[in-house]
Amino acid sequence: MPTIRDVAKRANVGIATVSRVLNNNPSVSEDTRNAVLAAINELDYTPNPIARQLSTGRTLTLGVILPYLTMPSYVERLRGVQHALAETEYNMVLFSVGGPTERDSYFKDLPRNNLVDGILIISLPPNDTQAERFASAEVPTVLVDAHHSRLSCILTDDVKGGKLATQHLINLGHRKIGFLSEFLETPFHPSAYYRYQGYRKALEEHGIPFDPAYHISGERGRTNAKKMAKQLLTLDDPPTAIFAGNDIQAIGVLDAAMELGVNVPDDLSVIGFDGIRDGEYTNLTTIDQHLYQSGIEGVHMLISALEAHPKTPREKRLSLELLVRGTTQRFRTQK
Amino acid sequence: MPTIRDVAKRANVGIATVSRVLNNNPSVSEDTRNAVLAAINELDYTPNPIARQLSTGRTLTLGVILPYLTMPSYVERLRGVQHALAETEYNMVLFSVGGPTERDSYFKDLPRNNLVDGILIISLPPNDTQAERFASAEVPTVLVDAHHSRLSCILTDDVKGGKLATQHLINLGHRKIGFLSEFLETPFHPSAYYRYQGYRKALEEHGIPFDPAYHISGERGRTNAKKMAKQLLTLDDPPTAIFAGNDIQAIGVLDAAMELGVNVPDDLSVIGFDGIRDGEYTNLTTIDQHLYQSGIEGVHMLISALEAHPKTPREKRLSLELLVRGTTQRFRTQK
DNA sequence: CTGAAAGCGCTAACAA
DNA sequence: TTGTTAGCGCTTTCAG
Numbered sequence: 152m153p154t155i156r157d158v159a160k161r162a163n164v165g166i167a168t169v170s171r172v173l174n175n176n177p178s179v180s181e182d183t184r185n186a187v188l189a190a191i192n193e194l195d196y197t198p199n200p201i202a203r204q205l206s207t208g209r210t211l212t213l214g215v216i217l218p219y220l221t222m223p224s225y226v227e228r229l230r231g232v233q234h235a236l237a238e239t240e241y242n243m244v245l246f247s248v249g250g251p252t253e254r255d256s257y258f259k260d261l262p263r264n265n266l267v268d269g270i271l272i273i274s275l276p277p278n279d280t281q282a283e284r285f286a287s288a289e290v291p292t293v294l295v296d297a298h299h300s301r302l303s304c305i306l307t308d309d310v311k312g313g314k315l316a317t318q319h320l321i322n323l324g325h326r327k328i329g330f331l332s333e334f335l336e337t338p339f340h341p342s343a344y345y346r347y348q349g350y351r352k353a354l355e356e357h358g359i360p361f362d363p364a365y366h367i368s369g370e371r372g373r374t375n376a377k378k379m380a381k382q383l384l385t386l387d388d389p390p391t392a393i394f395a396g397n398d399i400q401a402i403g404v405l406d407a408a409m410e411l412g413v414n415v416p417d418d419l420s421v422i423g424f425d426g427i428r429d430g431e432y433t434n435l436t437t438i439d440q441h442l443y444q445s446g447i448e449g450v451h452m453l454i455s456a457l458e459a460h461p462k463t464p465r466e467k468r469l470s471l472e473l474l475v476r477g478t479t480q481r482f483r484t485q486k
Numbered sequence: 487m488p489t490i491r492d493v494a495k496r497a498n499v500g501i502a503t504v505s506r507v508l509n510n511n512p513s514v515s516e517d518t519r520n521a522v523l524a525a526i527n528e529l530d531y532t533p534n535p536i537a538r539q540l541s542t543g544r545t546l547t548l549g550v551i552l553p554y555l556t557m558p559s560y561v562e563r564l565r566g567v568q569h570a571l572a573e574t575e576y577n578m579v580l581f582s583v584g585g586p587t588e589r590d591s592y593f594k595d596l597p598r599n600n601l602v603d604g605i606l607i608i609s610l611p612p613n614d615t616q617a618e619r620f621a622s623a624e625v626p627t628v629l630v631d632a633h634h635s636r637l638s639c640i641l642t643d644d645v646k647g648g649k650l651a652t653q654h655l656i657n658l659g660h661r662k663i664g665f666l667s668e669f670l671e672t673p674f675h676p677s678a679y680y681r682y683q684g685y686r687k688a689l690e691e692h693g694i695p696f697d698p699a700y701h702i703s704g705e706r707g708r709t710n711a712k713k714m715a716k717q718l719l720t721l722d723d724p725p726t727a728i729f730a731g732n733d734i735q736a737i738g739v740l741d742a743a744m745e746l747g748v749n750v751p752d753d754l755s756v757i758g759f760d761g762i763r764d765g766e767y768t769n770l771t772t773i774d775q776h777l778y779q780s781g782i783e784g785v786h787m788l789i790s791a792l793e794a795h796p797k798t799p800r801e802k803r804l805s806l807e808l809l810v811r812g813t814t815q816r817f818r819t820q821k
Numbered sequence: 822c823t824g825a826a827a828g829c830g831c832t833a834a835c836a837a
Numbered sequence: 838t839t840g841t842t843a844g845c846g847c848t849t850t851c852a853g
Binding site (some may be wrong): 488489491501502505506508509533534535537538539540541542803 | 829830831832833
């Protein structure tokens, strides 16, 4: 594999000159430049990025830390990142997190080892110690779908979204509204909790008393959501509408309804949260939180931090949109 | 940011000793090791991987070249890659290809610039020149869902799969079987063509004459598939079953049937190809080509090539599985 | 406009 | 068991 030295020798110039040509330094005479370019071509030379990185201190690489692509929402966010990155000179290294140990190890090492010029963290909230480490690092960090006061982030207003979803059901005349989600207690990822807050607020504002029987939470995933939905739907006085903490769980609710012979939307309205593409297949009404856009915004914020090195963290909230499709309907008293 | 020299100074040893500790070289006395470890801790030192990479020539990074994650099948393959990589010491750099220019630029540079130790190419077949370049490079390359005689690859037997799908429909009593896919002529990605071949073979083996009117191809995507399916379904003598070149197109066929009031599976059987998760929502019968597994196998083959440097390319074909769900049914003469 | 030389932070002989 | 030193391939002063 030819090096810059081989090129220099072949073109009868010093290595500094080759380097100048490589970096489009204008202070190289036309003739010299051509000679160097010819040598580069003849040798099929490609500069070694690693050597360049060590020398310049820049890697032209951004690190993306995100969970395994188990959830469609992660994928959609990553798509946005991919899209935004294509227009830049940066490459992306993917650090996929399968569990807490892996997460903590990336959180510990990545901000300190100059492997990447910037870090994007998706759907993984750091604790105080970790956030401090990121904040004090040379490389800037941006959180997408996670929050910490010390770090810049792209956020969704989950409380507002939860309210929006619930209000939609209330506006349709529903009063017995169930809320189904993953566990609320986990500090790991508090979205579900905030959406729950929005649900409670909407009920309160409309003078609808909260019925604990209509609230259920458990493990994530479609199958578990189905089980939970069955519990709600087999109550003596079941809800006429269910707000699921995310689209996957909403699809689980649809599964349950199907299995119990409950007609959606005639006998049960269902609304989700996310706006993943899978929702389209099931015609799911949902709150679109612009997942794709979140990836794009995350990259933009990170790149601008790379250039400006802002002292204080920035925060951007994405807009939310009610996407009315086929799983919600005006409440009618049971035939 | 502390360097190996700072650690050496603090521990009162030479930098080579620090390096030895870092690399678990056994020839370091217990005392010295502890002193070094203490210094590392006190300074919160992390070795600079770039420097190490330049020195060793290994990057511990694999490059994954793949199209933008527009198709669910790419995502599913990437999931497999992600999963397999987690058990190794390798990281992954994602090179997302948005178009031919980008693809060619990655194909040209990546095998020559030591940025990665190995290359995995997903669903992007190289031409002869490019394949030659990969084959003669230092870094090994493995193709997933693409083929070239000069390179190792993980493959699906698309002809067999096409046959399998068509036979399923024939076994159900169908004789008027449509085939719908993306353009067959493109040398870019020949899967659709091979599946078509399988379709033709199955018809032939069962003595069913091929009717050109039942064959349609066009641009990719759900919406286009829907349009094409409408053409098939509005023929004077429409097919009673349609084999779509992939699941997304099959879903487009379902869209068309829905819109035309054609009942699936009563009046029309539909089978897809891929086994993407979206198919589950639509209860689609399909040929599962084990996409996730293809990513895993690709990584395994690449890693073994990294260790063994085999002279001749290897080739592995993944198994196929007929997944009978709800969109195919025994043919009954029209009521 | 060009070349020599000093790093970037690490590894790996080679000596001691 | 340890330290010294010469690279890895590039960029970037600093002279000329």
